[in-house]
Amino acid sequence: MSESMRGTRLGYLSYETDAHVVPAERQVIAYTCPVGHQTVVPFSVEAEEIPFEWGCRCGRTASRTDVDAPAAKPEKHQRSHWDMLLERRTIADLEVLLQERIDLLHLQDGVKRTPLRKSA
Ligand SMILES: [Zn+2]
16 A cells, blocks of 8 residues: 555545546436426436426425326235135135135024025
């Protein structure tokens, strides 16, 4: 290590200056929130996807004014627990299981009630 570097915090302090540094090309996108605040956000010209919405400083959602809102993507159907259950069991199976559980509950009650449906 040379004498001149002794005592400096290597890796923390940079002696590089901004001279001759060419910033990446940018595009400036303006967002306007519902109450009219303007937010200007610089993006790289290489940014592949510029968001249509941006959080405004007031907490509302600001949107771009230079382009139309993107068409809403068709919502992907989320499988519910019920959908998954139906993939494994038929309605007839489920009715049998339901009746078994109801019978068990009635046995615990000590009361025998008439079944909801007659089993086939
Ligand atoms: Zn705002």
